[in-house]
Amino acid sequence: MNAPPLDVLPGLRAAILAVPEITSRLAPYNGSFSVHTRRPVPDNAPFPMIVIGPTIARTDDDGLSDFRPTAVIDINTYGPQPDRYRDVEAVAERIYGLFHRQASALEVDGYAVTDIRCTGPSPAPVDDESRVGRRVTLTIRLYAKP
Template sequence: MSAPDLSQPIYAALIGNSGIAAALPTYAGAPTVFTARPTPKDATYPMILAAGDIAVSDQDFINNPLPVFVRDISVFGQNDTPAHVRAVETIALAVRDLFHRQRASLSVPGWNVIDITCKGPIVGDTDDDTTVHRLVSLTVRLTQ
């Protein structure tokens, strides 16, 4: 079996969390959570972007695949008021709390989640000073 794409399980976990979903506006009838770049130009802030793995490695045993994925989850918002910045920070902390050491938070078809650890949230890069970005890095270990 090939390595899974974590996009759909991460998306489902994020929009399935009532606190996170309630903190986000909607786009096309769903919370502003995106798993691919570019995000829609008309989507409003705050938004979450969980697009693609930044690292994939293996800690395989002889006959037991054990892929390890690292994926950044970014929370973006407007940097025009302290309340907007705090909202982004609050959402990023909720993302961390959802996943950190909570292996049941992800359901990956055909795989078992061994563990999930998070780093962050930390300050992420932006293109300008009008946007705020917080970044949570997930490390997900799976087995079959």
């Protein structure tokens, strides 16, 4: 079976941008908000920001005649310390609530989302003590639409 290309990042970004409790705590960027799906983020990207992905791990639970991939992806929230510390924590908590056990929160072209499990928020790596970061890790199970 030939499965469609798997790209969950646009769907994750769209779901996050649809939640005012998240976007109200982010910096504006290029007519939208500082939500990025690639690393490194642009040099001019402002904080607080969200960085989605890349995919950490990808496995599958294929059946005889279907394709059921699983993707593990981090969503990291960063902001300046100490003045936006609480905003970073609140955004990470809201991301967890948005996706944990909420398969209908995500749309992926060519796939049905069957399950999403989250862990975190936990500390995300930062370059120095002037930034705070929180990470939510998503395990996303999908089913390729026939």
